[in-house]
Amino acid sequence: MDTTRNVVLEAWMAEHGYSSNSLADAVNSALERLTGRLGGLDGSSVRAWKAGRVMWPKAATRKALEDVSGLPAVALGFVPRGRSSSTPVPPQQEDPDMKRRTLVGGIAAVAAAAAAAPGTAGPRRIGMSDVDRLNKRFAEIIASDHRHGGQLGIEQRAAALADEALNLQNAGSATQRVRSSLYASAAAFRSSAMWAAIDGRRYDVAKAHMREAQALAEMSGDQAIKFRIWSHTGTMYRHMGRPADAFAANDVARNLHITRRDPMFACLGHARHAATLGHTGDSAAVRRALGSARDALERADPDLTRPVWMAPVRNGAELETLALSAHLRLGNFEQAESHAHRSLSLLDPQMQRDRAINTARLAHAQLGQGDADAAAVTAMTVPIDAATRHARVTRMLQEFGAALRASAHGSITVQTWTVYTDAWRTAV
Known part of the structure; x- marks a missing residue:
C-alpha cells in the first residue's frame, strides 16, 4: 500500500492547534454524538492517518472527523479506496499559504515530503542536526512556560512538537543514537504538554500526556527525561490532593540512577518530596528532606551541562520555591515568608x-x-x-x-x- 504522508491533514492540524491525542479525543466525542458510544481512537490512530498508513478511515470515523473539521474527508487529504494516492488534489488544497504553513509549522512534514519526493536519490538521512532543531524548539517551549505557564496554547504546541519528533522516526534512515534522541525529544515535548496541563489544572488531560510521555521516555532510555516525567507526576498528584500517589511517583524519580550521578537531580527530588510531606503535617520530615536537598545542591557541580528545564534548580530558586510551598502547607508562616523572599530574589526575570x-x-x-x-x-x-x-x-x-x-x-x-x-x- 502507498504510504505517502498526508501532509494536508498535518497542515490542517497545525493550523487549528490539534495534537494527535487531542484530535483523537475530539473525533471520539463526535463519534459518541453520532452513535451513542464513545470512539476508541487514540494518538496512534491519528498518527497512522498522518503517516498514510490509513488512507481512508471507516465511514463513521470519517463522518465524525468531518463534523470536527467542517471539511469533507478528501479535503483533509484522505484518498477513497480504489483511487490512486497520486490523483491530483482539489485546487483549494494547493493554496500557497497552506503549503507555507505546512513547511514552516512542521519539521516532520518537511522531512517526510522530502523523503517521498519523486526524483530523489533515496530515503532521507535523519541526523543529530534534526535533533538539535527540535531541542531549540524545546527551549522555546520552556521559555513560554516560564513566562506564561499553564496555557492551553503551550500544551497544544508541545504536543504537536512531540508528534513531529515521532514522525521523524518514519521520515528516513537514522542511527540508533539518533532514534533514541528523537524518542527523548518526543518525551520531553510530551512532558511539557503534561506540565502545562497540570499548571492549568487540567488533570485528566495531564494524565493522558503522562502515560504517553512515560512510554516514550522508556523507549529513549534517557534518565533525565524519565526523572522529569515522574517528578511532574508527583507534583500532579500533590496538586490533586493525593499525597500517597505523589510519594510513590516521587520515589520513582528519586531512585533513578541519575540522582546518584548528579546531585542536582537529587536536590530537586528531595525538595519535591518535602513539598509533598507538607501535606502530612510532619514538620520534622519536611526539615530533613529540605536539609537533604540543600546538601545535594552543595555537592552538585554547577558547570555540568544539564537540560534547560533544570536552570531554576542550579541557582537555588526551585529549592526555595518548594520550601515555601512545604512550610505554607504546614502553617509555618514565618518560615514560609522567609523562603518566599529568597525565592523571589533568586528567580530569573523571565x-x-x-x-x-x-x-x-x-x-x-x-x-x-x-x-x-x-x-x-x-x-x-x-x-x-x-x-x-x-x-x-x-x-x-x-x-x-x-x-x-x-x-x-x-x-x-x-x-x-x-x-x-x-x-x-x-x-x-
Whole structure:
C-alpha cells in the first residue's frame, strides 16, 4: 500500500492547534454524538492517518472527523479506496499559504515530503542536526512556560512538537543514537504538554500526556527525561490532593540512577518530596528532606551541562520555591515568608509564572501572621494577566480573598481588595 504522508491533514492540524491525542479525543466525542458510544481512537490512530498508513478511515470515523473539521474527508487529504494516492488534489488544497504553513509549522512534514519526493536519490538521512532543531524548539517551549505557564496554547504546541519528533522516526534512515534522541525529544515535548496541563489544572488531560510521555521516555532510555516525567507526576498528584500517589511517583524519580550521578537531580527530588510531606503535617520530615536537598545542591557541580528545564534548580530558586510551598502547607508562616523572599530574589526575570505564584504565596504567609494590610498590598502586586488567566494563580488569589475577608471582615483593607478584584472584570 502507498504510504505517502498526508501532509494536508498535518497542515490542517497545525493550523487549528490539534495534537494527535487531542484530535483523537475530539473525533471520539463526535463519534459518541453520532452513535451513542464513545470512539476508541487514540494518538496512534491519528498518527497512522498522518503517516498514510490509513488512507481512508471507516465511514463513521470519517463522518465524525468531518463534523470536527467542517471539511469533507478528501479535503483533509484522505484518498477513497480504489483511487490512486497520486490523483491530483482539489485546487483549494494547493493554496500557497497552506503549503507555507505546512513547511514552516512542521519539521516532520518537511522531512517526510522530502523523503517521498519523486526524483530523489533515496530515503532521507535523519541526523543529530534534526535533533538539535527540535531541542531549540524545546527551549522555546520552556521559555513560554516560564513566562506564561499553564496555557492551553503551550500544551497544544508541545504536543504537536512531540508528534513531529515521532514522525521523524518514519521520515528516513537514522542511527540508533539518533532514534533514541528523537524518542527523548518526543518525551520531553510530551512532558511539557503534561506540565502545562497540570499548571492549568487540567488533570485528566495531564494524565493522558503522562502515560504517553512515560512510554516514550522508556523507549529513549534517557534518565533525565524519565526523572522529569515522574517528578511532574508527583507534583500532579500533590496538586490533586493525593499525597500517597505523589510519594510513590516521587520515589520513582528519586531512585533513578541519575540522582546518584548528579546531585542536582537529587536536590530537586528531595525538595519535591518535602513539598509533598507538607501535606502530612510532619514538620520534622519536611526539615530533613529540605536539609537533604540543600546538601545535594552543595555537592552538585554547577558547570555540568544539564537540560534547560533544570536552570531554576542550579541557582537555588526551585529549592526555595518548594520550601515555601512545604512550610505554607504546614502553617509555618514565618518560615514560609522567609523562603518566599529568597525565592523571589533568586528567580530569573523571565520566570514570570513562578514569580506570580510565589508572590501569591507570600501574601498568604503574611496574612497567616496577622498582617492583613501587608498581605493585601503584596497580593495586589501580582500582575493582572497572571491573576486572571493562570488557573493556579487565580485559585490562590481567590483563596487569599476568602481568608482575608474571614480574618479582617468589614475592614478598609477588605473593601480595598474587593474594589481591586472587581476591576479585573474590566481588564480581561
